[in-house]
Amino acid sequence: MYFTCFEFYAKLVVMNVPGPEELLYLPEGMDKVTCEEDKRVPHCSIFTFHLEDHTLGNLLRMQLLRYPKVKFAAYQIPHPLVNDCILRIQTDGTVTPKVALLQAFDDLRSITENLEKAFDEGHEIFLKRK
Amino acid sequence: MINPQKNDPKIRILSCTDEKIVFTLREVDVSVVNSLRRILLGEIPSMAIEMVEIINNTSVLPDPFIAHRLGLIPLTSNYIQDFNFPQDCNCTSTCDNCCVDLQLSRKAETEQEIGVYSADLISTNPRVTPVRDPETPRGILLLKLSAGQQISLKATAKKGIGRHHAKFSPVSCAVFSYEPDVRLSQAIIDDMPANEKEAFVTSCPKQVFSSDPMFSVIKIHDQDHWNCMFCQECVNWAEENHREGLVIVKHREPNNFKFTVESTGSIPAAMIVKLAIQQMMKKLDLCRQATDNIGNQLTVLGSLDGEYLESDL
Numbered sequence: 001m002y003f004t005c006f007e008f009y010a011k012l013v014v015m016n017v018p019g020p021e022e023l024l025y026l027p028e029g030m031d032k033v034t035c036e037e038d039k040r041v042p043h044c045s046i047f048t049f050h051l052e053d054h055t056l057g058n059l060l061r062m063q064l065l066r067y068p069k070v071k072f073a074a075y076q077i078p079h080p081l082v083n084d085c086i087l088r089i090q091t092d093g094t095v096t097p098k099v100a101l102l103q104a105f106d107d108l109r110s111i112t113e114n115l116e117k118a119f120d121e122g123h124e125i126f127l128k129r130k
Numbered sequence: 131m132i133n134p135q136k137n138d139p140k141i142r143i144l145s146c147t148d149e150k151i152v153f154t155l156r157e158v159d160v161s162v163v164n165s166l167r168r169i170l171l172g173e174i175p176s177m178a179i180e181m182v183e184i185i186n187n188t189s190v191l192p193d194p195f196i197a198h199r200l201g202l203i204p205l206t207s208n209y210i211q212d213f214n215f216p217q218d219c220n221c222t223s224t225c226d227n228c229c230v231d232l233q234l235s236r237k238a239e240t241e242q243e244i245g246v247y248s249a250d251l252i253s254t255n256p257r258v259t260p261v262r263d264p265e266t267p268r269g270i271l272l273l274k275l276s277a278g279q280q281i282s283l284k285a286t287a288k289k290g291i292g293r294h295h296a297k298f299s300p301v302s303c304a305v306f307s308y309e310p311d312v313r314l315s316q317a318i319i320d321d322m323p324a325n326e327k328e329a330f331v332t333s334c335p336k337q338v339f340s341s342d343p344m345f346s347v348i349k350i351h352d353q354d355h356w357n358c359m360f361c362q363e364c365v366n367w368a369e370e371n372h373r374e375g376l377v378i379v380k381h382r383e384p385n386n387f388k389f390t391v392e393s394t395g396s397i398p399a400a401m402i403v404k405l406a407i408q409q410m411m412k413k414l415d416l417c418r419q420a421t422d423n424i425g426n427q428l429t430v431l432g433s434l435d436g437e438y439l440e441s442d443l
Binding site: 020021023024025031032033034035047049052053054055056058059061062063098101102105106108109111112113114115116117118119120121122123125126 | 138139140141142143146153158159160161162164165166168169172173217291293294295400403404407408410411413414415416417418420421422423424
């Protein structure tokens with residue numbers, strides 16, 4: 001099909017492809033993380049991380065599932081064009097989902113710190129061997 | 131709550147050059163390794179040409195085509211931390227803190243056809259130049275000009291991340307694989323005639339198994355098991371030839387990983403991995419901070435904390 005230049009740009013405007021800005025910058029006044037309580041199930045909260053994807057979602061889910069006090073943890077990306085990551089956490093009631101989530105963040109942080117240390121050590125050993 | 135990952139991660143670097151790093155990872159969950167891989171691909175900032183102003187183009191290639199090719203050229207980004215993201219910069223449009231200007235101007239003066247290479251791009255900032263390596267000093271071929279044709283353009287490189295556009299990704303390859311655990315049953319091997327042993331050894335497309343010329347012993351040499359790609363050819367061979375249990379192939383427990391990262395040349399490979407780990411920390415800190423802040427609002431809204439206190443932990 002042949003378009004004139006103007007028609008082509010007109011088509012681009014009509015398309016609902018999200019721009020790169022939507023992927024990278026949080027709109028002003030918007031919170032990075034929002035939370036709502038799930039009324040249907042006890043001790044259950046749904047956290048929405050804006051501008052996050054599987055990188056964070058899967059990391060948190062796997063860490064949360066290690067805690068005996070967490071009964072349920074799962075994440076979803078609602079749509080490939082929506083840059084949100086929805087994490088649902090249900091606990092046994094002795095702690096709030098938020099506390100479990102913060103604990104997961106702390107533990108992952110220490111794992112990452114150890115990972116960095118291990119990488120530095122490994123790199124040093126490698127350079128010495130050379 | 132206790133941290134169930136009691137052991138610290140262990141990393142052993144097998145090979146490391148500016149272009150490529152290979153290392154093994156132990157005592158780390160696959161989710162962490164996968165996040166690291168995703169961050170390597172999509173969230174390490176680097177410089178790439180984002181805007182092109184074509185002044186004169188009489189070559190056979192259309193302008194957008196050339197602009198696209200220019201965008202994909204890797205630019206050295208060792209000092210990427212000194213640059214601001216365009217949206218974070220205080221300037222109104224472009225400035226030295228967020229942009230680097232490059233110029234390209236070539237003309238085929240003689241009858242001979244000439245090639246225009248990425249090394250012909252002249253950068254205003256010596257820290258951000260098209261990547262060159264000793265084997266191909268002229269860089270990447272952009273286009274060819276025949277007699278009389280010319281190209282002249284101005285390009286602006288900006289800082290970005292791979293999630294926005296793949297041209298910003300500093301890695302050309304970031305993959306990890308599980309460590310294979312290949313076990314042979316010596317009893318069944320002893321039972322096999324030499325021709326069958328030969329057939330078994332050659333059944334593996336990646337030469338995991340090795341044998342002496344007479345095919346009396348079958349062995350897996352020191353690091354050869356890493357070649358295994360879980361194709362199950364050897365297991366299938368054993369089943370077809372009624373030698374069930376001859377070989378077992380599975381992931382080694384606990385999981386060991388072999389991680390390979392290849393750089394485009396913009397940042398040395400080892401530095402990319404280091405940046406990725408730091409980026410992961412930054413991401414976790416940012417989200418932890420934001421999660422911590424929700425509670426403060428929620429006490430106002432009164433929906434989350436209710437009867438449970440944080441001290442219950």
